[in-house]
Amino acid sequence: MKARKTRILADLPAHLLSRPRTWIAVGVAGMSLMGVVAATAVAPGSAPADILFERVVEALPAPVAIDTTEDSDLPFVHNERIQAGDSLQAIFNRLRIDDAEALAFLSSSDEGKKAIRQLRAGRSVTAVVSPAGQVLSFSLPLGNTSEQVVIERGDKGLALRASPSATQTAMVEMRSGTITHSLFGATDAAGLPDNVATQLATIFGTWIDFHTDLRKGDRFNVVYEAVYEDGNPVRAGRILAAEFINNGERHAVVLYRGSSGKEQYYSDDGRSLQQGFLRSPLEFSRVSSNFGRRLHPIHGSWRNHNGTDFSAPVGTPIMATSDATIDFIGSQRGFGNLIVLKHRNNITTHYAHLNGFAKGLAKGQGVSQGDVIGYVGCTGWCTGPHLHYEVRIKDVPADPMTVALPMADSFNDKELAAFKRNTAHLRQRFALLNYELASAR
Structure with a gap:
């Protein structure tokens, strides 16, 4: 039998371009099972199954280390994420800052106290610290705003100023997970932020009782907004699309702005999840x-x-x-x-x-x-x-308790076609995640 030729990764582009084009995959970027920043779906059956991959491992020499700790007055630059429950003292300790004057200066000024009260987990602080642990510059974000408070040490001592924060970038991320014991156990394992996990439970709570209906092997795909600052995640936003397979039954939603101008969640066949009218205007009565x-x-x-x-x-x-x-x-x-x-x-x-x-x-x-x-x-x-x-x-x-009231906004044929066209890029992400999951098995 004739042996099949193996190819290394460097050979693939030329090989693929020379093959008959039975499929096209475009614009796949940052792809991974647990997180994808931007991607398009790959058509089913498009995997190059006839190509064998060979892993090539090459030993690289160790980089040359330069010791700058002895007799060096070069400052250290730190970028540290604020953790839940952090105090200013705890942040200083992690950054090895030994500067009681800077700590007291920040803690006593109005701007500094305001920033300390509004410490938010996930935001980042930037510090320039001398080898002796003295603060040369320290930037503290003001809550979840785009402002920050900066303390600097100059010839005249410490000074405080307000400054625009680093540019924040909104990105789209994706996560997949499989239920083994509980929903939140699976979302933690998938690296899904807590507020996105809560949104997921709320959205699908109309279909699934997460206390009694979950089955081992159920799975979910989530597409959501994420805000980054200096390459670090700051916070997660809204769910843009989500899919949940519960006991073999598929449920999927996408966020869409309908003809009313309001954004709301629709099933991926165009049915609004929102009720037309609440039956009671009071929560408890x-x-x-x-x-x-x-x-x-x-x-x-x-x-x-x-x-x-x-x-x-x-x-x-x-x-x-x-x-x-x-x-x-x-x-x-x-x-x-x-x-x-x-x-x-x-x-x-x-x-x-x-x-x-x-x-x-x-x-x-x-x-x-x-x-x-x-x-x-x-x-x-x-x-x-x-x-x-x-x-x-x-x-x-x-009678408010029995009258038949209209459901939430529904689409006519033209609106439904526009909905499917404008949300296709979100629904295609489900296909990509499911393809990746199948490939990993």
Whole structure:
């Protein structure tokens, strides 16, 4: 049998260019199973299976070390990431700074105290330190802003100044993980930041009960924003796309700005994950009076009760049940303090007897589902603290607990085609991660 020729990596470009082009792979950069900065998907079946790889190992001479520690006055330059729970003293200790004067100077100045109060894990400090451990320059970031506080030692002693921070760069990263015991155990093993892991649990929580539904071997792929400063990760942002395979069933979402102008998560076939209307405008409450005829507690006569009453303590936050525009905000006879929200499809919702309104609200202003718009009270005709909540369709009252309300924004055929076209680059990343995972097995 004729032996197949092996090739080393340097031979591959010429070999691939000379082969019949049955596939094309473009722009793959920074690719790895656990983290990819930017990449495009590789078509299934495109792996060059007929090529054998040979690893070449070459011994390199050790680099020549230069000892600058003896009789040298050259300063040391350090770049150190702030860790959770860090104090300024702990950072100085790690950097081998022995400078009580600089520590006291930073800790006593207003700018320094502000920066110390706002230490954020993941940000970076930069220090120039003399061989004796004395601070020559020390830059401390101000919270998560682009500003930093810089202490410098000059001929006249220590001085403090504000300075723009190093340029921050937003990048797209990807992670994959497989469940062995728990979701957060798998996200830790995959190197997924905690806030991204929490987002993942929230997004897929409508489909998966992470206490009871997880199975060993379930897996996930996540594409998310990451912010870097001087090559160091500063913080993670939003999930841009995610895929979760639970017990053989696939769930996938992408972040997309629809025709309403709002970004929200959609399944990768274009269905919004957001509910059209929340059924209750209060997180914790009980229904004290239902929709329909009742004996009025103040007037003592039978009347139509055009809403649902939720009993709750004074000051309980009240949420907008759907995206809307404020149609009325103020006081109105028996309703007391009242907000009326105008939604699409000729639907309005009414929130009455409020103790007060959220700050900054005004007629004509837009609000989003879940925004706090006011607080439970007992203004107007009221016998105890509660929220009177109404839903009206074309100004006709409907039972808020049973009425069929529209779901969140849905796409027409043209919008769906645009959605699939504009999110293809995100969904293709799933294919790349799954291909890498299969290749590693």
